[in-house]
Each structure stands twice: as C-alpha cells, then as structure tokens.
Amino acid sequence: MGSLAPTPTPAALDASTINFTPSTTLRPVPEIGSPEEKSHSYCTDHMLTVRWTVETGWQTPEIRPFENLSIPPTASCLHYATECFEGMKAYRGYDGKLRLFRPDCNGERLANSAVRTSLPGFGAGEVKKLVGRLLQIDGPRWLPKDKPGRFLYIRPTVIGNGTQLGVQAPKEALLFIIAVPWPDMSSNPSGLKLLASSPDTIRAWPGGFGYAKLGANYGPSLAAHGLATGQGFDQVLWLFGEERQVTEAGASNFFIVWENKQGRRELVTASLENQLILPGVTRRSVLELARERLASASATGLAPVDVVERPFTIAEVEEAWKEGRIVEAFVSGTAYFIAPVQIIRNGDVDMNMLEAGVERAGYAAQIKAWLGAIMYGKEEHEWGYVIENEDGR
C-alpha cells in the first residue's frame, strides 16, 4: 500500500477487504405487489463492484450508492456478449436471521460461466462473502427482521467493460452485485402453461454453452418466449434434437413425476450430459432431497419415487399422459422456485398435468415446503448460509 511498484502477478478476487461509501439518500422500500416490485428493476440503496484488468487482476471490492454504470461505446460486453450472471435470493427467516441458499453453488457456476465466455475466473467462495457484505448493509432495511418470509433477488454479474472492438478475450472486466425486490412467482395457483418449442428454434446444442449462465443463452430465446406468452403461455418448454428431448422450461429446470411402464413411480428430469441444460442449484437440491427423503415410504404419506436423471422425449410424456400415468409436473429455479405445471402444449396436443390419470400426489408441494423450511430457517440445514453482523457497518 502506497508503493508504486507494479504488482508482480494479477491479484485474486479477495472479499476480505471491501471499501464502503454509504448512500446519503435512501430509497423507499417498495410494498409487496407494488409497481416498483413488479418492475424487476428497482434496486436497493447500494451496489457492489469489483474491477479487474488483465495486468492487475481483481481490485479491491467497493460497495457504493446504486447508480448507472459508465460504459464505453466500444465495450466488449455491448458487442460480443462477454457477460454472465447468477440468480440468487436472500431470505429473511422466521428466526429473524438473513440467509442465502447454497451460495457456493452459485459462486462456482458464476466462475464457470465467466471462463466459458473468456471473462476472468475467481475463487467461488468469495461470491457469498461479497453478497453477504452487501446484505449486511442493505438487508436490515430492505428485509426487515419483523417481516419474516420475504426475500430479495440477488444478481451477481460479470461483464467485459473494457474499450475493445477487436474480437478477443476481454482485458478489463467488472463484477457487480445488485439486489432487487422481486415478485413471488411460485404461487401461481393454477400452475404454469408451457408451450413446447418447434424444431426451428433451438436453445442450445452439444458443444455450445447451454450449461453456462451466459447472456448469450437469453437474448436469442426471447423471440420464442414472446411468441409463447403472446399465446397465453408462461414459458417455452425447450425440446432438442430429432427425437425431441425435453430439456428445460424457460429459464427453469423441468421435472415430471409419472408411473413408468413397469408401474414404478419416478421423478424424472433431463440429465446434464451434452451440457445442454443449466445445472440449476434448485434442480440439484430437488434431486438430493428426493433421493434422501422420497426414495422409500416416509412420514410424508407420499408413495416412494425413483429419482431418474436421463434424456427423455416429449413423445414419452405424451404417451404417459395418454395412458393416465402422469402424477405431476413442475419447474424449479431461483426465479420460479418450485412451481407446478398445468398445461403442456406440443403441436396440437394440450396435455393437462393437473387432471392426469393418477391422483395428484403433491411431490412438488412437499419439496417446496422442505426447501422453504431451509431457506427461512425453520429447519437448520447446511444449505442455509446465515449472514451474520447485519448493521455491522
């Protein structure tokens, strides 16, 4: 410090020192259901930023008043989509504590995504510390302790913000973290309506980047999403390949519970092979909880299920639906959490997942309850990461 000697090796991302410039004008916290909340863009009072250059590495993180970014018109992120992000939530528990859910999974995926689009990597464990520091500051006011059960959406993002029109890996980058009040999208009582994609629009491909949370996976998919919502659907159910494999639903992972042809009850989701689909943190947690708590007869009263990760096709779904073997379908993700699926339209076939042949069994509701208990501190669990020292500015 104070020395002008050049740094010999680029510095690693280090959350142990974070500079803080408090905002002098605090924003009103929006009410649940308010237009500000529904805007998905009304952020808390502060943001966290960390600059990186290829020469210096990661610089000291800063928390400062939320404001627009000053970005050169030649910046890599505006032309070459050198950008990736994570979706996380911070939960105000019924014990008054503030928690993240498996934040190291998000940190690891963000680092993997960054490398996939030639942005700098970092130690995955630093992300939860950075998010935690931001929430020590903005958590108490934006998620008051006397209002448990609420959450904030957290968006860590990495962009290539250097001046660089030449097509090459970014030489400058910015990691920033913002926190946003977000509507609860898991409580659609009637369930989601999914429109299966047509063969002329494909979200991802083997050898591509469907497994990484890159901006490049989203912009090109908005047109199909817009066509689906224009027809009254909530999300696209993305199919892949000539065999029409079921991959993801919008930006969520897709699960189906059915009885297989041998009469065994299965919880099925697409496998991660081929790197086609996003390895969701909620997806992984659903699978782990189901294997642990639903594989054999239990206190839940739910019939045991086999947990199956494998490629499966929309034709298999349709066959099971026609034969009355569907139990339920749901999606998982940070934005939608666990949300039941009502309708899947594939071509001219509308499959109602709620009025399927087998009585509705409530697996999604049970898994959602288990996850919620961990997130909101009703169950002590290693997946809940408590943010200590709130107000400890």
Place this chain on the structure above:
Amino acid sequence: MGSLAPTPTPAALDASTINFTPSTTLRPVPEIGSPEEKSHSYCTDHMLTVRWTVETGWQTPEIRPFENLSIPPTASCLHYATECFEGMKAYRGYDGKLRLFRPDCNGERLANSAVRTSLPGFGAGEVKKLVGRLLQIDGPRWLPKDKPGRFLYIRPTVIGNGTQLGVQAPKEALLFIIAVPWPDMSSNPSGLKLLASSPDTIRAWPGGFGYAKLGANYGPSLAAHGLATGQGFDQVLWLFGEERQVTEAGASNFFIVWENKQGRRELVTASLENQLILPGVTRRSVLELARERLASASATGLAPVDVVERPFTIAEVEEAWKEGRIVEAFVSGTAYFIAPVQIIRNGDVDMNMLEAGVERAGYAAQIKAWLGAIMYGKEEHEWGYVIENEDGR
C-alpha cells in the same frame, strides 16, 4: 413538436432530421500503425445515438461528442445479450470522394439481427443515412481528401438499455454508431493460419442464430479463438456436425478454389441453408463478381471457375489437398476484407494452401482488386454509395 399529446403509434426510425451537438475539443487523428489505431477502440470525435422505447418508438437521432454511455446495472444488454451490430467501412476514394460499400446490405442485416434478439426493427435504408451524416461531420478530418486509400471502421450497434431484469423482450433500446481508425488486416503477406475447430466446440447450430450478427455469437467463441491464437493461428476454422462441414473462419466467410474430381475449377463456399453462417456482404459480393467476371475466359487471364455454394466438409478439403487439386483458399469479411489462407490445421494434418499442387492462380487477389476499385472510386459501380456534402454541417 411542442405538443404534449401522446404519440398514437410508435415512430419509425427516421434519418431525415438529426440533431447535432458539436464537440468542442477535437481529438488528434492517429497515424497509421500507431498504438491508438491498433487499439481498435480510439473513436472519432462524434457518435450517433437514437433512443427507442416501446411506447414512443424511435426518437430523433442525435450526433454528439463521443463519450461513455450511462447504462443501468439492470439493463437488458448487460444480462441477456440483447445486442447486435454491423461492421462497415468508409473509404476515402482516389477521386476524393467518401464512400460506403453496399450499406443497404448492412442496414438490412442489422434490422434482421435486431429482430432475432427481440430488439426493435427499422427501415434498413435509414442506416446508410445515419452513417452518412456522421461521416459528413467526422469524415473530412479523419479521412482527409489528400490521403486517398484510407478507411474508417464503422460500428452500428443496437442494445437493449432499459432497466429490466425480468426475462422478456426489451422495452427500451439504443442504436448507436461509432467510427474507429482500424488497421489494414488484409495485407498479411504470408497468409492466414487457420485451426479447424474440435468437435467439442461449435459456433452455431440449426435453429440457432449463427446467421445473425448477435453479440451472442462472439463471446462464447472467444475461448476457442484464444486457444488458436495461443498456438500461433490467426482464426478458428469452424466445423459443424458429425460430417465436419466447413462453415466460417473466425468472423469471416471462407472460400476455397480447387479442381473438382472431374477436373473442373470451382470457387466453393458454404451455403446459407440451415442459417448456420453469417451472410457476409463481402461474401455475397465475391460470389456475384465471380459469377459475372470469372465464369468464362476473360481478360484477367484466369481460368474460368464454376461458383458453387454448398455444404462441404473438411475431409473434402483434405482429399483435394492430398491429390494436389487445391488452387487457393481465402477469407472474406469487413475486418479482413479479402485475405489469403496459408495453413489449415485439422487435427494433426497441416495443409499448406499456398504450396498446393496447382499453380497459384490469384483469384483472391483479382477479386480484392475489383472490390477495392469499387470501394475507392476507381470504378464507378452501384455498390459504391457516395457521401455527399462533407463539411455540410
């Protein structure tokens, strides 16, 4: 004007009125070969911007001093890659005139790209007028009339810059145009070295967006590009599919001249079917000139060639190379213009395109000369779009 009544329908992009705020501090114009030129990011004195919102449509274009953009951290373009661009050049002719090359082709492709990533469309013909107005202002100083044969690189870009973390089509956008001194990358005397991509990395896929000039095509390809340049290659030769089709070279189109098995000389490039490759303006011009001027014996002294657009594989290239049937290979694009290919490495096979069996015939050099004559006003041609009224502020 002056009315507060709401606009009934969103306005179309209209280049007939452009507001102009001159810069008060003009920047030094960099020398050829200077670090500023090689930075690919040292822009001219002014930039053009046009705002769009879903309610108002396109607003009045503005030309103003070059400066950073103020972008919300929640902007769609930073998270969802809602961004697309064009590469064009402005040429200072030997007749003193300033020209664009087929700018309506770029305008049309930019509009197509915008729609592919759910950004607003516009009349393709407006783009050349916007670029023209910017060059009326910055052309005289940055491309002096007494220094013919120089060019500026022009980068029209559209980004979704509204505050919008929800995954949906942008409700606000910005079209901006910047102009940048750019090194001449077509004069590598030894020719380009291309590394054929491995099966685990593909650039584009059927049903995807390889045909659109989206940022999403670039960021995810930088890793493979970096691996190639780290091994001394200039570009990746992108192969696709189990049959290893040859598609593009880096961000350029790829051409090969060979004698086919029946002994006929062919100019071959990948076809546009499947929407895998970018429909290059230079590619199209190469094909049109070749069909017009190289299909039969001519004053050039070059043997006639059949012009062939079809899917072809790296195995076909390798077979032709082994059998001594290669005449030459080259790439085309705005950045590289027409540049010969020296080496193609596919796996452990290095194919030298300059020392192939057939004597080198100079098709690329001839086509480059024809195109250059049009760009720099040595040949009057409808593809050259003259920018009138320079200094007509």
